[in-house]
Amino acid sequence: MNSILVSVLWGILLMYAGFLTKNKRSISVLAVVGAVAVLSANALEYMGLSFFDIDTKGMLFYNPYSYIFLVVIHASLLLYFLLSGTEVEETAATPSDHYALIFFVASGISIIAGFKSLLMLFLGIEIISIPLYVLAGSDKSNLKSNEAALKYFLMGAFSTGLMLMGIAFLYGDSGTFYLEGINMGATEMSPLKAIGGVLILASMAFKVSAAPFHFWTPDVYDGSPTVFTSFMATIVKSAAFFAFIKLFEGAFGKIQGQWQVLLAVITALTLIVGNITAVFQQSVKRMLSYSSIAQAGFMVMGIFAMNLMAKQGLVLYFAAYSVASIAIFAVLAKLKDHSVDAFNGFAKAHPLVAAVVLICLLSLAGVPLTAGFFAKYYMLVAVLKNGTMYWLPVLAIVCAAVSVYYYFRVIQAMYFKETEAGSVAEIQFSSSFKVIMVVCALLIIGLGIHPDWLMDLL
């Protein structure tokens, strides 16, 4: 609740800050302060200090799990601002408005971190989605950005329609919008509930870009300004996953066995499509888009399993995935050229940044001693613990091996290839940027060596 309030207020503050100052830098600083404020507000509430106390009629309820999830999200947000602040300033005509939108999204995330009613889910998702449509199209003179925005908007609205239809059917079945109410009742699914479940599953799959509802993802991520792609692909996607698991655990937890087949199909398709298609990509940005689908495949496994292991692991996955991706996107945003070859000789020109990118890529690939390994590990344990469909983890690791192929192409370019014209050498990285990058690397390695630092909180 604290974080909803603070992020909304900070959004409004930034909105007006645009009138007060034209200095983009100070607006970025304000945004960073805002992220810290949101983070600390949430942390305070986690520790028991709530700014206000209202009766939500049970529509919002936060448990430690939600709080830790929000801590991860807000920390990622902070890192994102720190690393990509300058890009926001450059990309956006009015950074204050864009920051405001991001803070509104953050408030939406805070809402879905605690929703107990489908109404709040719906509102939360819309509060997240609508600013994103705008952010995707924020490079207004760029046709790719326009295209991304319109595609995202049309398909997003369509998926909202599916979700609402699903909600309607669920309501028709149970007469309530509360998750507990939906979860009660017969252990055999009625047709109404089944249809509602499938529809809402489809729309959630859409939001987390799980196949076969992923088609918007590569185009939108590719077309949007890189700095906002970073935001969409990491923080927002994590939030969507959180909503996903919260919804399915809350509303369908009792009848898990009856929809697991669908999720298995989704997982398999997502893994295959994401990984196999990423292999072909020549642009790192588009490769990362597909990789985000591939990573989603692993996360869907957590929803498929939906046991304690999966729930804990998902938060770790969010952290691992978000931090690594934010860092890589931050570097990518500084490169003019997004092709793999643009990274040639990067390690020689910028050894420190290259090392961090390396660690991030290793983490994405799931190499041990990085957070990404334990993230994937938890997912595998969760699925195996589930006790059915052993082919799923096998498929997952085969796909993880495939993922090594495209992640390592970047590593190979950075470390083993020579640059042609010194293009990478021209890029400047400020020392503060480097410091934050190192922090990212340390986070990844720290969680890779001792994930219990995070897991113990859950």
Next chain:
Amino acid sequence: MYAAFDNFPALLIWLPLVGALLSFFMRSETAAKNVAVLFSLLALGVVGSSLLYVDSKYQALNQVSYVWLPGLESSFAFILDGLTRTLCLLTAVSFPLIFLFIPVGKYKQPHVFYGLMMLTQCGLMGVFMATDALVFYLFWELALIPVYFLSSIWGGEKRIRATFKFFIYTFVGSLFMLIGIIYIYLKTSGSFNLINFYNAALTHQEEGWLFALFFLAFAIKMPLFPFHTWQPDAYEQSPTPVTMVLSGIMVKMGLFGLMRWLIAMLPHGAKAHQTMVVVLAVIGMIYASLIAMRQDNIKRLIAYSSIAHIGLMALGIFTFQQVAVTGVVIQMFTHGVNVVALWMVADLIERQTGTLSMSALGGIAKKAPNLAIFMLVFAFANIALPLTNAFVGEFMIFSGVYAMSPWWAAAAGISIILSAVYTLNMVKNVFYGEAAAAVQGFMDIRPLQSFVFVVLTVLIFFVGVYPGPFLSMIAETVSLIVNKLTGI
């Protein structure tokens, strides 16, 4: 996690790790090299002292377990027993020798080079000593990553492709193993500890396919036919010090895994797949030997010869005989020593002539008689001549294989003959005959290199003549493993 320093396993993990970090921060090459040599020698000292404290009353010195992830019931648990002591000794002996052997100025960014090498050593030690499946897996990968970078940065022309193939290949294998580990973990009373893994409640059918998961990882790492195709390219393209580590020590990870983490853990699975592995091993031995006969590049020849030798060791393990498995442990050590020695000779040749193609070489013995003599020793150790180290292992392995099946022993024995053919071919083409154009300016070995070679030679003959101490050190551990399989 917060390992103290009053026991050997922890020291063996920490010393290389600290050495690696220090090396990374050294500015000059000599400093980096000195740090690497110093810390690897310290590690050798630790292994050496552990040989003096084998008695069970020193268990506290040789065994350690620190809680790492209570949530996952995993702990940093390591042990030094007969098996691991042998392999750690191999690791600890090889690294300083390899470091000493590297010439100054050969590799750019030397501090990174030495740092990565030390990191590899840390990974290897961890793999060998781990008694916690998750820790085992972590170190398994930790050993892989630095080697990948070493090979890819400092390797030959086609390094990127070759090493990447190597990486993907082994990574795929290890991921399958990860699935297996998790599955067994879920079937234990809730712990990654080796003992619990041994006692996991698994049906025979489960053991069967779990075997496949683990076996794949190990077979790729060894590598066993037909999972070997990464190996010749990787060996050829890697910088020679890395090749030494790869073929001398890293392939032992696979064999070690077979012993500690496969046959003892899944005895029924192992029994069920015995024939398959035996067939693969024997085919691989003959196959690789035949190919080795026709190789022109020395590195590729040694690579294929290595495949044949590894095949023999895999065969030995899958006899499930005490004698053979003990022989394999000895052989792991000796093969490491011998193959490192061979690579060193190959490296010297490449350094001076710029080629490793046998058709371009010849007559080195005239120019460098000392080198030739060492080479002869190493070559005959590779052939497993009696009184060299390899004979002991091969004899024991074959004796076990024969006890399992005379026919397989006879078939595998063909590789004994072929090994003489290709090894002597190499000696003949490279060292004998008239001096070729490429070797005109060939210099004989220098004192430091001689020292390295002398150490290796002493190892070759010591183990070859008096393997008793090694055997008694290994025996207990091996019988623990083999006993799991008897009576099934």
Next chain:
Amino acid sequence: MNKFVFLIPLLPLLGFLINGLGRNYLGKSLVSIIGSGVLLASFALSVAAFNWVNAPGFKPEVIFYFDFIHTGGLRIPISFLIDQLSVLFLLIITGVGSLIHIYSAAYMHEEAAPHFARYFAYLNLFVFSMLLLVMGANFVVMFVGWEGVGLCSYLLIGYWFGNNEYNKAAKKAFVMNRIGDLGFLLAIFWMIGQFGSISYMEVFAKAPTASVAVITGITMLLFVGAMGKSAQIPLYTWLPDAMAGPTPVSALIHAATMVTAGIYMIARSNVLYTLAPASQDLVAIIGSATALFAATIALKQNDIKKVLAYSTVSQLGLMFLALGVGAYTSGVFHVMTHAFFKALLFLGAGSVIHAMHHEQDILKMGGLKSKLPITHLTFLIGCLAIVGIPPFAGFFSKDEILIAALQKNPVYYVLAVATSLMTTFYMFRLYFLTFGGNFRGTDHQWSHLHESPFAMTFPLIALAVLSVVGGWIGIPTLFMEDAHRLSNFLQPVIAPPSEVHHLEHSVEWMLLGAVLTLVLVAILLAARRYGKNFKVENTETGLSKLLANKWYVDELYDAIVVRPLDALGAFLGRVIDNRVVDGVVNGVGKAVQFGGRQLRLLQSGQVGSYVLLMVASLIAFLILQLFWKP
């Protein structure tokens, strides 16, 4: 005495180490003194050991040093066995070895100091290995020595490593030996499996408990080992090629000692062979066939050393024949006499080669008896000994073999006699072509011809004396009752055949006379053909061409073994490994890439098709959820 036995092999090892490590620092004379000295010391110790063994009341003694391998029910000690058989071989090895070392000091004097030292080091190492072979108290120690001598043989054949032909010969020798070694090794494993031990004592004691089939298998495998080491069909081709090494090496290794290791092995395991008649038959058949076959080849060889080499193969065949027919003592006896006269012949040949400045073609020699009197005389004694003219050493040993063969099977006898006659013919062909007739070389060679120094002639003389008297320790009962002292000496190790049905003495005398007559005829034939009136014929036709080309066996092996294997290796490497095995791996990668290229086409960029695909998936999901009941 048993406390000093270890010194017998250790001294040569020490010599090897000193000469080997100090090869750049020691002078040639010092090297030769060390090299020969250690051997003489060994010889002295061997004599002492002989006395010890020969003393009444001696029991064969196993001297244990340490466990080589001891684990899991397998125990292989390093231990020596001192008994009559091993002591006999000790004497031969160290005795002949010493002489050859002394000879070498002069023969190899032209070599540069480091190489000279290397040569002596190798030679010492060889003696060490050979001693290990004969002194070992179990099959593994024997095997250690067995492979060790193979190594030294390899090193010494390829001593002049600048010449690639020599290197090839060295490699061939080692590889062929390895083939045999595999058989030996398998036999050892079988014995471990069958008897749980590889010590002679235990194996022989337990042998009667095993089935005949098992013993037959073991002995046949052992014999495979012997075939390789002792150059029997089909593994004999390396020995003639081995003549690439320095001549003293040929004398020591490829005539006197190493090649007889196979005979030693079978004689040592006579207990086993006696239990396995089938193996005995095999040994006899292979032996007699080799004897005859090699003799035919020797008829047409022109290289002085090649003739002797084939003669060696042939004589080894005779020895195996003896073993095969159960006359183990005769075999060992022939080993001994053969060591004397064949070493003598080789050293004589060496002297000739030395004088002729490394000319080995006998067609370019002739009439050397005037220039090389001592060599000539001793060589002649050697020839007489090998063809079996009484009272030279060869007569007694060969006669024993012939009689034993006859007793077993007349076919063996006929083969052996034929071999003897051919031996006579080619040996005297060699003798006459070398020493008789007119000189056929260049004038320059003729003017430089001179007798060898004393260091070379002394061993010749010593061996000549032994070739004369060496046979007298085995005078058969035909001449003197109970005069076969060798047989008596070896009795504790080699039990005499249980059922002996002696031939009538009159029959023996008759056969003896007939054979001797034939031998003399052969000598005369050779003298007629290759004596004074000999002219070099350039064209060889028919059978003689076949013989001159050694029955094309090398070419046959090349065609049926070497080249197919090479081709197979190339095929496996280039096609199977690169295309098939690696192809599958790369194929997986390619398939993934291909899949990526195809799958991305789904990503058409069209919102309409995206939505259509989503709706279609939705329909599929609905069907799956609502209507699909597993």
Next chain:
Amino acid sequence: MQVMPINYYIFLSVALFTIGIVGVLTRRNAIIIFMCIELMLNAVNVLLVAFSKMHHLNAFAADQLTTVGTEAQLFVFFIMVVAAAEVTVGLAIIVMLYRNIHSVDINFLNRLKH
């Protein structure tokens, strides 16, 4: 007022929904597609109100003062709210695109593919 099976409403709603989907699939004009999506939302609204009524009446039999069903009608209200917000942004995007390419044909949106 007479008996009206809930299924009729469901079918009506589903039919409208399907028509909306078909519209999204068949049309190329972004605005019309958007309108079809609005149609889908309205289908949802109808269904929600119908269900609201149904549940209300089920509860009504027991308790005359029940407020069961209110939530669905409020949900419809929120859907309308959100739809309005969505329309704002959506039309802004469409106008922006139109400014750049002078077309709202979605088939022209194919710079991003594969």
Next chain:
Amino acid sequence: MPLSEILFWFLTALALFSALMVVFSDNPIHSVLWLIMVFFAISGHYILMNAQFLAIVNLIVYAGAIMVLFLFVIMLMNMNTDAEPQKSQWMRIAAAVSGGALLLILVAALKDNAGAVSRTSGEGSIGLIRNLGKVLFTDYVLPFEISSVLFLSAMVGAVVLGKREKNSKPVNH
């Protein structure tokens, strides 16, 4: 047949027909008008179900505000001509097939849904503005406030997108 039932069928038919016309009209303006027609029909249904508040809001918000906005935009773009090119034939067939399949499946799944039947659709008064308003501002005050954030963001977004940047002109790349 009672009046309400006649009304039900009439409104249903009207709604479906208008909806189809929305999809199949070539002229965008006609589509908008047909959509407004759908909204009217739906509002009629709301009234039948005694949800007067929603019926009014539907007309005011949807038909009144949103549709006018649509109309405004369409006219702004001068799109009254039926210039829109048709989608390819197979796409239309695929759309029809999948739409039909979806409908079929849903109907097939729900045809046995005896679940609940609206006995008399006139009872109860929750659809009245008084009741709804009371609940909205008591129990649902939180979502209500939150939806203000939604509007805020939509507003900011519209401003961001709509504001013409200085010196910016359409670039084709």
